Amino acid sequence: MAIPLSANAPLLLVGFHGGIRRALASLDRPACALMPRGLERRGSEILEASREVDLHGPLIAIEEAARDMLGDRRPAAVVALAERTVVDAAHLRVVFGVPGNSPATALACADKVEMKRAMDRAGVPVAPWREVGPDTRAADLVTGLGLPLVLKPRRDSGGRGQRRLEDAAGVEAALAELVRDGAFGEGYGWLAEGWIRGVEMSVESFVHAGRPLFANPTEYMVARHASILPAPIPDDEWTELRAFATGAIAAAGVERGLTHLELFRTEAGPVFGELASRPPGGRLMTLLRRAWNFDPWEALLRLELGERVAFPEQARRTAGAWLLHPGAGHVVALRGAEEARAVPHIRRVALKVEAGDTIPERLGSGQDVGALYAEGPDRDCVANALHAAHSRIDFEMAHATP
Numbered sequence: 001m002a003i004p005l006s007a008n009a010p011l012l013l014v015g016f017h018g019g020i021r022r023a024l025a026s027l028d029r030p031a032c033a034l035m036p037r038g039l040e041r042r043g044s045e046i047l048e049a050s051r052e053v054d055l056h057g058p059l060i061a062i063e064e065a066a067r068d069m070l071g072d073r074r075p076a077a078v079v080a081l082a083e084r085t086v087v088d089a090a091h092l093r094v095v096f097g098v099p100g101n102s103p104a105t106a107l108a109c110a111d112k113v114e115m116k117r118a119m120d121r122a123g124v125p126v127a128p129w130r131e132v133g134p135d136t137r138a139a140d141l142v143t144g145l146g147l148p149l150v151l152k153p154r155r156d157s158g159g160r161g162q163r164r165l166e167d168a169a170g171v172e173a174a175l176a177e178l179v180r181d182g183a184f185g186e187g188y189g190w191l192a193e194g195w196i197r198g199v200e201m202s203v204e205s206f207v208h209a210g211r212p213l214f215a216n217p218t219e220y221m222v223a224r225h226a227s228i229l230p231a232p233i234p235d236d237e238w239t240e241l242r243a244f245a246t247g248a249i250a251a252a253g254v255e256r257g258l259t260h261l262e263l264f265r266t267e268a269g270p271v272f273g274e275l276a277s278r279p280p281g282g283r284l285m286t287l288l289r290r291a292w293n294f295d296p297w298e299a300l301l302r303l304e305l306g307e308r309v310a311f312p313e314q315a316r317r318t319a320g321a322w323l324l325h326p327g328a329g330h331v332v333a334l335r336g337a338e339e340a341r342a343v344p345h346i347r348r349v350a351l352k353v354e355a356g357d358t359i360p361e362r363l364g365s366g367q368d369v370g371a372l373y374a375e376g377p378d379r380d381c382v383a384n385a386l387h388a389a390h391s392r393i394d395f396e397m398a399h400a401t402p
Contacts, residue, residue: 012075014085023297077304108252109277122251126272128194138172145194160364198264203245214311224365228320244270283321291319320382323368326395328361333396345385348373
């Protein structure tokens with residue numbers, strides 16, 4: 001028997017992000033959150049309740065934590081706030097009888113093998129790919145995909161664990177390493193993709209009733225580090241890219257929320273990279289707010305509640321961010337922050353470390369030690385400011401020896 005939904009039913013957040021505080025304050029509805037272990041106190045001033053749980057653990061344990069927190073209440077919506085919570089959130093929607101993206105859609109937006117299968121079925125152009133297992137032969141991958149090729153885990157984002165392999169010997173060595181390290185017995189597996197010769201970018205879409213109401217193009221100025229939006233794309237090509245994004249969203253079955261589509265602009269047209277149904281990283285949520293003059297976190301919550309949201313038709317400005325990471329090691333000195341702040345069109349220089357701190361290896365694009373933010377009337381103005389500010393930041397490091 002379904003739990004009745006009250007007029008003031010809470011939002012159930014799976015994960016948490018500081019950027020959502022303003023949005024929660026604007027909604028006349030309580031919110032509860034399932035937090036990663038060690039982070040339960042985050043957001044305590046704006047959350048009605050929270051519970052710590054291993055969000056990478058069994059779904060039954062996550063479900064029990066949610067039931068314990070909600071009691072006899074049914075949530076108004078279940079919102080995934082990070083890559084690895086997308087499947088958790090879809091499971092909880094089924095448990096509580098809440099509308100939203102289904103478990104099948106969650107897999108098509110989180111598991112790269114299921115994702116590629118969904119795109120293949122719908123005829124969305126993708127790079128050639130192969131599922132990889134302990135018996136996969138390097139020669140078969142090279143023959144089927146060509147070189148270079150990319151080996152990546154099925155359910156990680158931000159380039160975590162990804163490696164580009166240039167020759168057959170490198171492919172063979174990488175496969176042997178996965179077997180030796182027991183990588184096929186952990187997590188969800190691996191896949192290989194042929195290398196796409198094109199310009200990578202992303203499209204962020206806000207979706208209502210299966211249809212994008214708003215889309216933004218993002219330029220990857222420096223891969224895994226610097227992004228600018230909205231990217232200046234000719235009108236005819238942007239029409240093509242928006243239609244491509246709409247097709248990918250439909251292929252995955254996304255019904256509502258926010259999607260982040262990575263694609264490649266090639267001579268033959270757009271080619272699918274990956275599709276996520278959660279807020280993007282890389283400070284893109286901040287850049288969307290600054291460039292387009294709306295709160296993307298509030299828009300996400302309202303869409304998950306089934307509301308139709310009005311979006312701006314024109315960007316107010318161009319915005320960009322450069323994520324900082326000097327590599328693993330010990331920070332001996334950090335110079336140039338004030339000089340970077342003085343660069344025209346730099347809005348903010350945010351640093352998380354100082355001399356004496358130790359920086360871990362960067363395993364994915366979600367890891368950084370700070371960021372440079374720029375705003376201006378056009379792309380070149382922002383790009384030039386980011387390059388100029390970045391050149392002034394000087395990390396003196398004592399790098400860890402292998």
